[in-house]
Amino acid sequence: MTPSQKVLDQQRELDDLIEAHINNAPRSLQVEPGPSEIGIPCDLRLGYKLLGHPEVADRPRRLPWKAWIGTNVHRGLEELLTLANMSRPSWSENGVDRYQLEQRVTVGQVDGTDISGNSDLYLDGVVWDWKIPGGTTLREYKRNGPGPQYEVQAHEYGLGWELRGYPVTDVAIYFLPRDQEWPQRFLWSAPYNRDLALERLARVDGIAKLTRALGPAALPLLKRRASWCQSCPWRLPGSQDVTRGCPGDPDALEQAASELSDLIA
Numbered sequence: 001m002t003p004s005q006k007v008l009d010q011q012r013e014l015d016d017l018i019e020a021h022i023n024n025a026p027r028s029l030q031v032e033p034g035p036s037e038i039g040i041p042c043d044l045r046l047g048y049k050l051l052g053h054p055e056v057a058d059r060p061r062r063l064p065w066k067a068w069i070g071t072n073v074h075r076g077l078e079e080l081l082t083l084a085n086m087s088r089p090s091w092s093e094n095g096v097d098r099y100q101l102e103q104r105v106t107v108g109q110v111d112g113t114d115i116s117g118n119s120d121l122y123l124d125g126v127v128w129d130w131k132i133p134g135g136t137t138l139r140e141y142k143r144n145g146p147g148p149q150y151e152v153q154a155h156e157y158g159l160g161w162e163l164r165g166y167p168v169t170d171v172a173i174y175f176l177p178r179d180q181e182w183p184q185r186f187l188w189s190a191p192y193n194r195d196l197a198l199e200r201l202a203r204v205d206g207i208a209k210l211t212r213a214l215g216p217a218a219l220p221l222l223k224r225r226a227s228w229c230q231s232c233p234w235r236l237p238g239s240q241d242v243t244r245g246c247p248g249d250p251d252a253l254e255q256a257a258s259e260l261s262d263l264i265a
């Protein structure tokens with residue numbers, strides 16, 4: 001049955017409210033990378049970020065609906081675990097939270113600037129991070145693990161908690177399905193690796209110092225490595241000048257070209 005005009009009018013009203021709310025959510029304008037970006041394997045992408053280089057990717061501006069779902073799953077988990085804290089018998093006596101939620105941690109400095117972020121959960125030596133991927137990405141994580149960016153991010157948060165004076169034994173990423181059922185969830189975990197966290201921080205610190213010293217002239221010196229190029233804000237297909245935009249990962253391009261020539265041959 002076709003909806004009545006009244007229902008269609010109400011749909012428009014509701015859509016306007018929902019879209020305005022999601023589109024007006026505060027966005028980060030910070031130039032320095034957060035702990036989630038320290039592990040980006042592409043030095044050039046980090047260089048653009050550190051320089052505050054204008055985004056060049058010509059992507060259709062979509063309502064960030066999936067990101068909004070992820071944000072609200074985080075909020076729901078925080079609410080659930082806050083109630084779990086308060087319902088523990090010892091909480092009314094000592095007020096100590098078993099589940100430490102959304103705490104701000106500083107993982108170190110990049111070119112003199114603190115790198116801080118909110119950690120989803122600290123629980124008795126284990127630093128947890130929630131991820132809410134769609135089905136295809138979730139299958140990819142199950143096959144190949146979380147990838148370098150998320151893995152480093154997990155250890156950076158571990159470092160942040162350690163610097164706050166908390167013992168850290170393990171890091172864990174809990175992938176909770178955005179569009180599948182609960183049994184499809186996937187847990188990745190590793191012993192906390194302080195050296196990895198410090199090494200990546202030092203790498204980004206080096207890139208930051210280089211970009212501060214040379215400005216955009218530093219960009220051609222930075223190594224490119226595929227890192228979700230399709231969603232990279234600085235991807236400019238065919239670009240010959242990385243100070244304008246990046247054509248993509250050279251190895252990936254080479255591989256695609258050789259696969260194409262295999263097909264043609």
Ligand code: SF4
Binds near residue numbers: 227229234248
């Ligand atoms: S398009 Fe890919 S290779 Fe180029 S800067 Fe972005 S992530 Fe790096």
